[in-house]
Structures are given as C-alpha cells and as structure tokens.
Amino acid sequence: MPGQMKILEYDVLVIGGGIAGGESALNLANLGYNVLLVEKELSIGGKMILLSKVFPTLDCGACITTPKISEIARHPNITIFTGAEIRIITKKGEHLFEAIVSQNPRYVNIDDCTGCQLCEEACPVSVIDEYQYGLVGRKAAYIPFSIASPRAAAIDIENCTLCGACERVCPTQCIDFTQTVEEFLVKVKSVVVATGFELFDPLKIPRYGYDKFKNVTTAMHMERQLSPTRPFNSILRPGDGKLPDNIAYVLCAGSRDKSVGNPICSQVCCMYSIKQAQLLMGALPMADVTIYYLHIRAFGKGFNEFYAQSQDMGVEFIKGKIGKITEKENGNLILRYEDIEKGKVTEAEHDMVVLSIGLLPNQGISDVFDNETLQLDPFHFVDQSDILASPAKTSIEGVFVAGTASGPMDIPDSILSGGAASAETTSYLRRAAL
Amino acid sequence: MKKKVGVYICHCGGNISDYVDVEKVRQSVESINGVYLAKTTMFACADSNQKDMVEDIREQNLDGVVVAACSPKLHLLTFRAVVERAGMNKYNFVHANIREQVSWAHSDNKTGATEKAIQIVKAAIAKVQNSEALEPVKVQATKAVAVIGAGVAGMRAAIELAEAGSEVYLIERSFFVGGRIAQWDNICGTEETGKELVTRLYDEVIKHKHVTLFTGAEVIENRGSVGNFMLKVKVTPRYFKLPCSDGKLQEAIDVCPVIVPDEFNFNITSRKAIYHNYPSEYPQLPAIDMENCTRCGKCENVCSSIDFTQKTEYLNLKVGSVLLATGYDPYEPKKGEFAYGEIDHVVTLPQFKRIVHYCDEKLSYKGKDIKHIAYIYCVGSRQVDGENKYCSRYCCTVNIHTAITVKKKYKNIYNYHFNRGIRTYGKQEVWYDESSRLGDIYLQSFDNDPPVVEKRGDKILVKIKDVLTTDKQLEVVADLVVLVTGMVPRKDNSIGNLLKIPKGRDNFFNEIHMKLRPVETVIDGVTIAGASQGPKNVMESVNSALAAATKSFSLVDSGELALEPTVAEVDEQTCEWCGKCDEACPFNAFEKVEIEGKLIARVNPVVCKGCGMCLPVCPVNALNLIGLTDKDVENMISALIPND
Structure with a gap:
C-alpha cells in the first residue's frame, strides 16, 4: 500500500x-x-x-x-x-x-555484520553455491563470496532450518529473523x-550433453576455477576430479544459432576462450587446449595481437562446428565435427569440454x-x-x-x-x- | 624517523602468493626497527581490507604505511585515499610493487621471487621512514574545454560538454565539419546517412551558445597544463565573407582554372581551388584552398563575397581540459598491393563508397559497367608482414553493408568476398546473414597466403586458395576489385606531439588503462575519444566521446584541482643557469628567471610531472625532487643491498 x-x-x-x-x-x-x-x-x-x-x-x-x-x-x-x-x-x-x-530480507543487519564468518561455521545446512556456479557448496548462513560488497552475511531462508545456531554465535547480534x-x-x-546479461543455458543444446556428461562444462565454470577466489586452487574436471590434459573449447554455443533462437554473435566468447586457454597453459603446463571455432572475432584494441599470442603459445585452433558430443566410459568425450580446412567430418577425443556459452538479454x-x-x-x-x-x-x-x-x-x-x-x-x- | 609504520603484504588472490611466500616476506620485515605491524591480506584493495587499514591507522596511531601489492599504476591512488580517510597525510604512504616486478616476472623461481620481494618491501620501508607530509599544489581550473576535431565524436562531445555547463571551443582543422562520417551515405544500423547525421549534430552545435566552432583552425602551441591549458590557435581564413549568393558562387567555382584531386572523394574526382565538398555542407560557405590557388583573381571578378584581404588569425584560448577527437586515416595501400595503382579498376572501400554515391541508375567506373565485384578484406589490417597487426574492427561490417546496398541499388550485381574470417561481432551478424541470403559468395584465404589480383587481357582475375572448399584454387573474374582498407592513426600527429600524448603499440593514442580509465591519458587533463584511440564504428565512437566528455567535464567542473606536489625544486643558491635542465625537460616546466641579478632556473610546479629527467643533468646538483630526494634514494639503495 x-x-x-x-x-x-x-x-x-x-x-x-x-x-x-x-x-x-x-x-x-x-x-x-x-x-x-x-x-x-x-x-x-x-x-x-x-x-x-x-x-x-x-x-x-x-x-x-x-x-x-x-x-x-x-x-x-x-x-x-x-x-x-x-x-x-x-x-x-x-x-x-x-x-x-x-x-528482500537478508536476515542480517548489514551495518553490524563484521564479516567474521562465525555464522557460516556454525550453520549446519549445506547447499550449492550459486556464486561459484555450483562447483562447491556453501552454508545457508553465508557471505556470498570473499570479495563481495557489502562483505556481510546473508541467510538463505529457503534452505535455512531456523535452528538458530548462527544467531547464537554471532558476536554482534546482527542476525534478525524478523526482517520482512x-x-x-x-x-x-x-x-x-x-x-x-544472462548466460545462455547449455541444456538448450542437448546434443552437447551438458548435465548428462559430467566433463562437459561451461566457460563460466572454468572462469570460476581460474579466478583468484577459485574454489579448488587447481583445475579439475568435474566428473572425477582428475587434472585435465586435453581440453576442448566449443565456440558459438548458443550464439549465431537460429535453432536456439539467438542469431547474433555474443562478441566476447572468442576472446574469453582465448584468454582461458592462455591461463590454462599457465595452470596446467602439460595440457593441450583446442578451440573449435567458426570465425575468431578478435576485433578490439589489442585483441588480434592477443589471439596471435595464443597461437604462438601453442593453443590449437580448428575451424569447425561441433555437431555432437558423446561420452566414453572413462569420462572422456568424443567430439564429432566438420573440419572445414580439411574438408571432412571427423572425430576427436578430449578429456574435458568447455562450452563457450553466449550472452543473452x-x-x-x-x-x-x-x-x-x-x-x-x-x-x-x-x-x-x-x-x-x-x-x-x-x-x-x-x-x-x-x-x-x-x-x-x-x-x-x-x-x-x-x-x-x-x-x-x-x-x-x-x-x-x- | 618514523616509529610506527604499518606494512601490508597482498596475496592478490594468488597473483602474488602463488609465487611469493608472502608470510615469509611478512616475517622478514616485521622486526625491522620502526615497523609497528606487518600483516598479509588476500586482497589489499578490497573494501574489507581498506576498512581494516583505516582502523589500524587510527587505533594504533601509525605514522607511515607500506602496501606491497600490484603496480602503483593500478592502485597507488586507492591506497593514498585509504590512508587519507584515516587522517594520515597521503605522502606518508609508499607503494611497493611485488606483482608486476616480482611474482609475474619470476614465476619460474619462487625462492628468488620471495627474496626479491623482501628487498623491495625493505626499500619501501626505508623510504617511508623518512617521508614527509606534503600538501598538493592547488590550481583553479578554467571551466572550458577545447575539443579538437569536429567529426562525429568531437561534435557529440562538444554538445554534451556544453549541455553539462562548460564553455566549449570546437576546433576543426579542415574548413568543414563532419570528419569521415560526412563521406558516408547510409550508415548500417539505421536509415540515416552520414550527411544527415552531420547536419543534425551541426545544428545542435551551432544553436548552443556555449560552443564556439573554429574551422580551418589548428592548435599550434600549448603553454599550460591541466586546469589551465593556454592554447594558441591558428585560424586560416576561407577568403569568403557573407552574404554569398548561390548563383554567383557557382560562377566563381566555374571560372576557377585550378583543378586538383578531391580528397573528399578520395581522389576519384577533382575539384577547384574554390570548393565545398558537397552543396549542403557545413558551414555553408565555401573556402579557397590557398595551397593550390594561383591568385589569378577570376573568381573575385564574378563574386563579391570573395575577400582576399582576410588574414590568418591567431587566438589564445584558456581551457581546463583538452578532449582529442582527431579521428583516423583510411589505410592507403602501397602501389602494387593487390595491384592497387597498377590496375585501374582496383579501388579502396572508401573510394568505392564514393563511386556508389555518384552512380544512380547503374554502377560504372572509368567507363566500365560493374557487375562482378571482388572485395579483398583486411588490407592494411592483421598484416602478416606489415606493421599493422591489429584488426580494424569496423571494416567487415561496413563492407558487407555496402555490398548489400550495392546489390539492392543496382541490377545484376555479383559480390565475392575474399575474407580472412568475417568479424561481424554482436548484432552486426545480421548483415552477414542477410548478405549470405542474398547470394553473396564468401571465400576465405589462409592467413599467410593472400589472394592474388592480376590482369589477363582486359579482364581482372582474383585468385585464391580457399579454406572453405578445402584448399581449392579458385578464380573470380571481376569488373572491380575493392580493397577493404582499415583504419590507421592520423599521419599528422602534430597535436599528439604538442600535448605529448603517448601512443600504443598500434600507434593510436593510448589510454591510461583500458578498463579503469579508458578515455584518460597520462597527460593530466587530456582525454581521448573516437577513432583517435583505436578503430571504432559510429556508435562506439560516440560512446567514447560521451565518456570522455564526462571525464573532461568533471575535471573543469570541480573548480579547484589538487595536483601532485612531487615535483622538482631548484636550490636558488646553487643554481647558475646553464639551461641543461630546460633541455632535458619533456614538459617545458622550466623558465629562466633573474633573481637579484643572478639568472637561475625556476620550475612551474603545475607543469612539472616529477619525472626526474632534469636531476642527473644538473652539473651543480641544484635540483631536488620533492617526495623522492637523494636521501630517500640512498636509504632505499642501502635497504636493497642485503646485509652480509
């Protein structure tokens, strides 16, 4: 009213x-x-x-x-x-x-919260951490991520059991369940x-097997694994926690694709994939990285030079659209694609696939x-x-x-x-x- | 000597701590005499740590602070602000770079990196222990901005600055406004033509009482700096006065005997020495190009508006900020590059757009009807052998849009696109899609194997080894070959040299930081907009122009500016003017003054950047850098040399 x-x-x-x-x-x-x-x-x-x-x-x-x-x-x-x-x-x-x-109620008084995380330790509820894109879990009483602003706790009331553990340990009594x-x-x-923007939902392309094959992941998941506030301090493939050594990037996943309702180019995926490839070569020096692309759109200031640098570092670029991904028993993935430069339909095996998902409104x-x-x-x-x-x-x-x-x-x-x-x-x- | 120094060593979330043992660094410095506390932190720049630092400074009464983290280029100002919030003089903060200079540089040697970090932090502590509280140099800013270049970016910035409340001088070197956009017809993304857009912006510029437009004008001197640039502007007369009747004007143009290539049409046509680029052009007054005029006087006889008595004028302008929107040059292919200059029907994209502009019913050039058009992409961009390694960003889309226009405007057009991977990023993809649907043929060459243009009989052949058809050698017979040329920095960099604007490795003006400060330059008070900073389309140019206008405005709007006090100073007793410091200074900060009959050097603290170039050349050691004295440097060197 x-x-x-x-x-x-x-x-x-x-x-x-x-x-x-x-x-x-x-x-x-x-x-x-x-x-x-x-x-x-x-x-x-x-x-x-x-x-x-x-x-x-x-x-x-x-x-x-x-x-x-x-x-x-x-x-x-x-x-x-x-x-x-x-x-x-x-x-x-x-x-x-x-x-x-x-x-919306945060159930925490931001001004009084010191970010001490005692509530987080006390909370008995574990749920999926959306800020880490599901890579790890978090508590129902939690600080969203370590560099969040405000760096204050919040109570995820949908998952909270109202046990009161957080309230008891909070040194500043800033938890307030009466907020509405x-x-x-x-x-x-x-x-x-x-x-x-929103990220493209890779479930819309069932033939890429996202969610069905554990080692098919998205670039945002990789971004979290590579970031300074990363959950594992290493790059792990999701299926079994193995260090991947042959990673594939599938560009234009959900972009330039009328079949999923998004005909336009997402403008950033080429470059973020090239960047991740460079970072991966630093994080996993023995790993091979292959980028499957249609056109590399390295158009901004310093972008084309950055693309050239990744080629010099040994990132492999294959011009071709991935048709289908299937899974082997060991969790490795078979990518079927048209290799445009060689002019034939062929297959390649990788132990991890990153879908370079696009940007949607x-x-x-x-x-x-x-x-x-x-x-x-x-x-x-x-x-x-x-x-x-x-x-x-x-x-x-x-x-x-x-x-x-x-x-x-x-x-x-x-x-x-x-x-x-x-x-x-x-x-x-x-x-x-x- | 300070007694209570606080030292903060940053992990940078692994950027530093993956290679430097930050805890060991902390332990190595915590017991140094005068260090009161030493801490490590995940992100020194994060809000939570900033709060902790403020608390420490206040509660422990720290008298000096060192943060060992990334480059001071990134966060010196951040941490100075932190200590200031805690009530400390910001010059009692010293920034130690252990990321760019240590962890990133020595990722192969963790032990060595940690040792180096320890030395660098020790040196920073030695410096902070003798640091003095300094007060900034205060300058009253003039509430006016000079915008250089009246293309789309410059005009748009000028309008915005005036709307926001600044006085604006819009300075255009040529006699007409509009820059490159005036040369284009319909612009992709809208139905508007370049001329219409220029007209719309010009109308706003002219009606705004706070914008003064100068055409035929060039900045030739600057004697000032941020807050108060003193610009000397040379205004070349156009030798015309109002009123000017249309009929007489045309007569004057007709009688002019001088014929020169018309740059507006990229030399595919010619013009007279009296000229305007197109009849509705702004300002709607022609000009006489004195470089080519023979002063025969024929025009003067037929048109009374012509006035050869007009003189070059020199104006002095005082402005708080300068916004550079000087644009780009189209790449000019070398003779023989894809047969340019050797075969008549090989033209550049800008020339082609002018040809299309002049052909109404049917497309023809130099007496030949054009049906089959071959477009060769990335000419002057993404060069394998040449210097231009960058992508010019706008050309794929603009060329495809032009090809579509041509196909729709004339009958029986066949377009062949010899590309190196089409880069119609974002929503521009729709043009690529449309052109493909219209039946345009795309052929892609290998990066190191460009297509070849040659003449066979009276035919032009374009040959390519095509990626898309597995290496097949293909040939296209074309009536016209269009070289899709990119953007290059302005050949004439006089304004850049004058203001000492640094260039990037692509030779366009360089911003301070692509993401943090994308329109500011290292020269305080000078902002950059549009394609002067790098290739951009119209929308991107305008976005950067508006962003630059905001930055320039907030500078001049603030009234009083606080500048760095870390500048050179002259010991008047010791100095015996020799002029060596003046020669060494890249910023013209020195002047010769006479004090009690003795000539000495004096530093203008507003102009001096504290770069220190003058110090080593002084033969009598009369110069000192405030905030980085000889004593400071000696202390730091002593700390850097490990004790045996």
Whole structure:
C-alpha cells in the first residue's frame, strides 16, 4: 500500500550494480548527483567481479573491480540496495519517475555484520553455491563470496532450518529473523538501466550433453576455477576430479544459432576462450587446449595481437562446428565435427569440454515500466532509439541504458557505455534544473 | 624517523602468493626497527581490507604505511585515499610493487621471487621512514574545454560538454565539419546517412551558445597544463565573407582554372581551388584552398563575397581540459598491393563508397559497367608482414553493408568476398546473414597466403586458395576489385606531439588503462575519444566521446584541482643557469628567471610531472625532487643491498 511506504528521493535511479551501472553511478555521484543503485544480487560488482583475468591485458578481474566497487560503496552520494528489486516504474511527468523498490530480507543487519564468518561455521545446512556456479557448496548462513560488497552475511531462508545456531554465535547480534520484505516509494528525475546479461543455458543444446556428461562444462565454470577466489586452487574436471590434459573449447554455443533462437554473435566468447586457454597453459603446463571455432572475432584494441599470442603459445585452433558430443566410459568425450580446412567430418577425443556459452538479454526490465513502453530490439535487448548520436537513449525520455543491457559487449565497451549513459543523464538533469 | 609504520603484504588472490611466500616476506620485515605491524591480506584493495587499514591507522596511531601489492599504476591512488580517510597525510604512504616486478616476472623461481620481494618491501620501508607530509599544489581550473576535431565524436562531445555547463571551443582543422562520417551515405544500423547525421549534430552545435566552432583552425602551441591549458590557435581564413549568393558562387567555382584531386572523394574526382565538398555542407560557405590557388583573381571578378584581404588569425584560448577527437586515416595501400595503382579498376572501400554515391541508375567506373565485384578484406589490417597487426574492427561490417546496398541499388550485381574470417561481432551478424541470403559468395584465404589480383587481357582475375572448399584454387573474374582498407592513426600527429600524448603499440593514442580509465591519458587533463584511440564504428565512437566528455567535464567542473606536489625544486643558491635542465625537460616546466641579478632556473610546479629527467643533468646538483630526494634514494639503495 503506497500510503504506508517510506518515500525516498534521489536524482537518479541506477538499476544494476555491475561494472556499467557502477561506472554510471560513480560519474553521476562525482558530479554531485544523488544516486540510488539497486542490485538484485547480494553484492554489487555484477559478473565482472566473478571473473578471473580479463582480456587482452590479463589484469586480474578482481583487482580492477574491487577498488571501483569500494569507491562506489563508500561514495557519500550513492545509496546502495543489494538484494533488492524494482517492482514498477511510473513516469509521472518530465523529470519525474516513481519506482517501487522492494528490499528482500537478508536476515542480517548489514551495518553490524563484521564479516567474521562465525555464522557460516556454525550453520549446519549445506547447499550449492550459486556464486561459484555450483562447483562447491556453501552454508545457508553465508557471505556470498570473499570479495563481495557489502562483505556481510546473508541467510538463505529457503534452505535455512531456523535452528538458530548462527544467531547464537554471532558476536554482534546482527542476525534478525524478523526482517520482512520492505517496500520503498522512490522518486527520481532519471533512470539508468544497467541490468546486464544472462548466460545462455547449455541444456538448450542437448546434443552437447551438458548435465548428462559430467566433463562437459561451461566457460563460466572454468572462469570460476581460474579466478583468484577459485574454489579448488587447481583445475579439475568435474566428473572425477582428475587434472585435465586435453581440453576442448566449443565456440558459438548458443550464439549465431537460429535453432536456439539467438542469431547474433555474443562478441566476447572468442576472446574469453582465448584468454582461458592462455591461463590454462599457465595452470596446467602439460595440457593441450583446442578451440573449435567458426570465425575468431578478435576485433578490439589489442585483441588480434592477443589471439596471435595464443597461437604462438601453442593453443590449437580448428575451424569447425561441433555437431555432437558423446561420452566414453572413462569420462572422456568424443567430439564429432566438420573440419572445414580439411574438408571432412571427423572425430576427436578430449578429456574435458568447455562450452563457450553466449550472452543473452536479461529479460524482464521492460515489464517494470508501467505507463510507458521500454522498447526492445529484435533480440530482446533494450533498444537504442538513437544508436548513432545518442547510444544511451531509450524509447522513454529520461531513461538511459548502459552496458550489456543493450546488447553483447566486452568490459571496455561496457565501461564506455556506462560513461555515455552518465553523460546523457547529466544533460537531462541539467535541463530539469533550468 | 618514523616509529610506527604499518606494512601490508597482498596475496592478490594468488597473483602474488602463488609465487611469493608472502608470510615469509611478512616475517622478514616485521622486526625491522620502526615497523609497528606487518600483516598479509588476500586482497589489499578490497573494501574489507581498506576498512581494516583505516582502523589500524587510527587505533594504533601509525605514522607511515607500506602496501606491497600490484603496480602503483593500478592502485597507488586507492591506497593514498585509504590512508587519507584515516587522517594520515597521503605522502606518508609508499607503494611497493611485488606483482608486476616480482611474482609475474619470476614465476619460474619462487625462492628468488620471495627474496626479491623482501628487498623491495625493505626499500619501501626505508623510504617511508623518512617521508614527509606534503600538501598538493592547488590550481583553479578554467571551466572550458577545447575539443579538437569536429567529426562525429568531437561534435557529440562538444554538445554534451556544453549541455553539462562548460564553455566549449570546437576546433576543426579542415574548413568543414563532419570528419569521415560526412563521406558516408547510409550508415548500417539505421536509415540515416552520414550527411544527415552531420547536419543534425551541426545544428545542435551551432544553436548552443556555449560552443564556439573554429574551422580551418589548428592548435599550434600549448603553454599550460591541466586546469589551465593556454592554447594558441591558428585560424586560416576561407577568403569568403557573407552574404554569398548561390548563383554567383557557382560562377566563381566555374571560372576557377585550378583543378586538383578531391580528397573528399578520395581522389576519384577533382575539384577547384574554390570548393565545398558537397552543396549542403557545413558551414555553408565555401573556402579557397590557398595551397593550390594561383591568385589569378577570376573568381573575385564574378563574386563579391570573395575577400582576399582576410588574414590568418591567431587566438589564445584558456581551457581546463583538452578532449582529442582527431579521428583516423583510411589505410592507403602501397602501389602494387593487390595491384592497387597498377590496375585501374582496383579501388579502396572508401573510394568505392564514393563511386556508389555518384552512380544512380547503374554502377560504372572509368567507363566500365560493374557487375562482378571482388572485395579483398583486411588490407592494411592483421598484416602478416606489415606493421599493422591489429584488426580494424569496423571494416567487415561496413563492407558487407555496402555490398548489400550495392546489390539492392543496382541490377545484376555479383559480390565475392575474399575474407580472412568475417568479424561481424554482436548484432552486426545480421548483415552477414542477410548478405549470405542474398547470394553473396564468401571465400576465405589462409592467413599467410593472400589472394592474388592480376590482369589477363582486359579482364581482372582474383585468385585464391580457399579454406572453405578445402584448399581449392579458385578464380573470380571481376569488373572491380575493392580493397577493404582499415583504419590507421592520423599521419599528422602534430597535436599528439604538442600535448605529448603517448601512443600504443598500434600507434593510436593510448589510454591510461583500458578498463579503469579508458578515455584518460597520462597527460593530466587530456582525454581521448573516437577513432583517435583505436578503430571504432559510429556508435562506439560516440560512446567514447560521451565518456570522455564526462571525464573532461568533471575535471573543469570541480573548480579547484589538487595536483601532485612531487615535483622538482631548484636550490636558488646553487643554481647558475646553464639551461641543461630546460633541455632535458619533456614538459617545458622550466623558465629562466633573474633573481637579484643572478639568472637561475625556476620550475612551474603545475607543469612539472616529477619525472626526474632534469636531476642527473644538473652539473651543480641544484635540483631536488620533492617526495623522492637523494636521501630517500640512498636509504632505499642501502635497504636493497642485503646485509652480509
């Protein structure tokens, strides 16, 4: 009931606390605007904070993300809601939007939590850790991941048995099971949509055997295994924990494929696969890495040189689309494919297969707009209404888009796009002030 | 000497600790005299550790801090901010690099890496023990930005800066705005033509009272730096004054006897010495190209708007920031490269786009009807032998889009794409898909075996060993060969040299950090946008232009800037002006002044970057670097040499 909701006012609502939304929020805050950053996950940082090293410079993702995240978290002009969702946004007039934001209960008072992890040790419930993409387990009382911001515990109430163990050990009494969903009416002058992307679900390509064959994994799983906050401190194949020594990458898994409803190129898979191949050669010096590709899209600054470097390091590139994957008794996998350069259909055996899954739109954002339509493009990304002169503009005046919400892009492009969205927002807000 | 130094040694999540025994480093330094606490941390830069550091500094009253982690290029500012939040002067923080200089460099030798890390941390401790609290140099920033280049990126940045509230000087070297985009017809992704886009942006530029546009203008000097760049701009007259009636104008162009190749059409046509590139071009006033004008006076006789008395003007502008949007040059193939310059009907993609622009009903070039077109990709990009190793990013999509346009515009066109792997990334894939559906033929060459263009009789043949048909040797008879040329950095780098902007290995302007600071340069106050930083399409150029505008604006909007106090200083007693420091300085930070009848050098602390180039050349040792004194260096060297 709106009458009882707490009313909050800001200049800008940024939806999504990934690297693009964060860049927009930070730029706007530095210019003196008050920003509300709403993130549905328990930590800001988006997908980037979970990555290992990033191409083509091989900087570690965490090293680049954490200081930005920390700057955002500390900024006096930025208020952050994590674990929160936008229910509805109504445009009330020029420079006036009203949003209902619901803050889901974390059952932990963030301000008092010291991140000591005693609750985690005490919790008897073990479930799959979604931030490690299911590679390991976590407790029902948990800190999302070691470099999360806020670095505070949360209670996963769906799995919690309400045993009270965490409450008893918490030294600051910050666990509070009485928290409920809290709704806020937020009044803002402008909105930045930075809702990011979703990963393609490899179950949609049954012939690749994901989930059926244990040693068929995705690039995001590999990313977690290679990252500084990795669960195993080594690369293990999922089926039996063996160190793999002959790894295959299958590019365009779910991209450039009309049969799964995604005809476009995901723009980053070639490069992240090449990067992972280079990192694997460091982590497993004896391993062979083969990349099966259609076209290598190494188009950005320093990308083609990075591709050439991987060839020099001994990564094998085979031009061909994988038709089918089958499993041998020992868990190894047989890849059947057309080797285009040799002109024949052939088979190869690998002990681990990584599907280079693509980027899909994070759908649902257009539904929250109440009285105006947030136009989507044919691929369900947010449509850029003036793509040449104002790439951040959307079909709704005063609503701007940043990062992969408008289409697949890499980190440098996302950050530039975040910068563009903040620029457009600034001039829109200036017009409000005049 | 400091008594309470805190030392933090970072694991960097394994980036360091996989090769350096960080615990051993900690143990080796914790008992050094003056070290009060020594800790290791998983991620020194993470918020949780930053909080711990602030608490330590406050509660333990630390008087100096060392963080041994990654390169200071990445996180010096992060940790300075941390100590500042805790109430400590930020120059009492010293950053030790044990990642780029240790763990990554010595991943093959863990013992050696650990020893080296210990020495480096010891040296950092020696430095922090004598560090002094310093105050930043304060500068009042001028709330104005100079945008160099009025192409799509420059114009868009100028509009945004003005909207945000800055004064903007938009400086264009040629007589007309629009840059490369003015040369294109319809741009893929929209139905808009380049000219329409230029018109739209120009209208906004002109109506904005805070943007001043200069055409025929070039920055020729800079005597200033961040906050207050003092630019000298040379404005070449166009020798025209308003009003200018259309009829008389055309007459003046007609009587001009000088004919020169028209660069706007990439030399496939010619123009007069009086010219505009196209009738609706902006500003809508022609110009006289004095390099080619013979001053015969014929034009003056027919058109009263022509005014040869106009003089070159020099303006002085003061701006807080400079935004470079100087664009790119299309790659110019060498004579003989795929028969360019040897066979008439071998043209570049930019030339081809102009040919298509001028052909309405039917496509013809140099008297020949064109039906079969062979496109050769990656000319000047991804070179196996040449210097350009990079991919030019925009050419695959733009060429495919052009090929589709041609097929739709004229009858009976056959397109053959001699490519090296098509890179229509992202949504641009739809053009590749459409062209394939329209029946275009794609042939792919091996990287080290490019196609060959040759003439046989009056026919042009393109031969390729095709990847897609298993190595088969194929031949296509083509009426026209289009070399899909990439983007190269501007040949004329005068503005880059003037402002001392570093270049990357691809020779485009280099950003500080591709992800953290993608539009800023190491020269404080200078931002880069568009294709000056690397190949980009229109949308990407505009995104970077807007991002650069934000950075430039937040700089000039802040009013007062706090600059690094770690600059050179001159001991006035010792200095006997010899000028050697001035010669060595890459930033023109020195001036010669007379004090009580004696000539000495003086450092402008706003311009000086503290690079230290001047110090070793001073014959009387009169120079000192604040924050890194001779004493500091000696202390660090002593710490670096292991005690026997």
